[in-house]
Amino acid sequence: EVQLVESGGGLVQPGGSLKLSCAASGFTFSGSAMHWVRQASGKGLEWVGRIRSKANSYATAYAASVKGRFTISRDDSKNTAYLQMNSLKTEDTAVYYCTRRVVSSSWSGWFDPWGQGTLVTVSS
Amino acid sequence: SSELTQDPAVSVALGQTVRITCQGDSLRSYYASWYQQKPGQAPVLVIYGKNNRPSGIPDRFSGSSSGNTASLTITGAQAEDEADYYCNSRDSSGNLVVFGGGTKLTVL
Numbered sequence: 001e002v003q004l005v006e007s008g009g010g011l012v013q014p015g016g017s018l019k020l021s022c023a024a025s026g027f028t029f030s031g032s033a034m035h036w037v038r039q040a041s042g043k044g045l046e047w048v049g050r051i052r053s054k055a056n057s058y059a060t061a062y063a064a065s066v067k068g069r070f071t072i073s074r075d076d077s078k079n080t081a082y083l084q085m086n087s088l089k090t091e092d093t094a095v096y097y098c099t100r101r102v103v104s105s106s107w108s109g110w111f112d113p114w115g116q117g118t119l120v121t122v123s124s
Numbered sequence: 125s126s127e128l129t130q131d132p133a134v135s136v137a138l139g140q141t142v143r144i145t146c147q148g149d150s151l152r153s154y155y156a157s158w159y160q161q162k163p164g165q166a167p168v169l170v171i172y173g174k175n176n177r178p179s180g181i182p183d184r185f186s187g188s189s190s191g192n193t194a195s196l197t198i199t200g201a202q203a204e205d206e207a208d209y210y211c212n213s214r215d216s217s218g219n220l221v222v223f224g225g226g227t228k229l230t231v232l
């Protein structure tokens with residue numbers, strides 16, 4: 001079964017740090033680009049960032065709202081992706097999902113599967 | 125603001141057909157994918173590529189695209205289709221990914 005399981009969410013004070021993990025199983029993790037997407041309560045989905053595979057130089061990219069504060073990494077030996085979040089703000093409060101990006105061509109890609117999400121609350 | 129624009133809410137009578145649209149300049153170059161999200165659950169892929177459904181997605185779901193607009197059509201909407209629907213594609217630079225703001229579908 002293709003599966004993603006996030007962990008590491010919790011309550012953190014503004015200005016603090018938190019590291020989320022995303023454990024993958026059931027597919028070739030090392031060859032997959034992994035993305036993080038978040039959703040504030042009652043709001044829509046917001047793309048956070050991604051890390052590509054070793055074949056694509058582990059290239060990362062981030063949304064403007066988190067660039068310079070968040071870092072995505074991966075450990076292919078553990079089939080796990082990470083989201084390091086620093087200098088957290090109250091507006092970073094959200095459910096964070098990890099998901100695999102599947103690309104069939106330069107003009108077609110999609111996200112499947114998705115993890116169940118982990119809640120990050122930034123509050124004093 | 126998102127580079128992909130969706131109507132915030134759409135309603136459909138049970139058994140009727142509904143189209144949910146997504147507009148954006150990047151859709152002239154990239155296909156959209158569509159996700160269904162029910163309360164308290166993670167998003168689920170329902171349409172990808174030109175018009176492909178993952179295993180387990182009913183064939184009443186279909187996708188299409190024209191110019192800068194992608195559409196998700198549900199033919200014969202069921203009560204269980206009531207959910208939020210999001211489109212997704214690359215941004216205009218082609219390097220990043222964006223989601224539409226989402227459409228809340230109500231089945232009457």
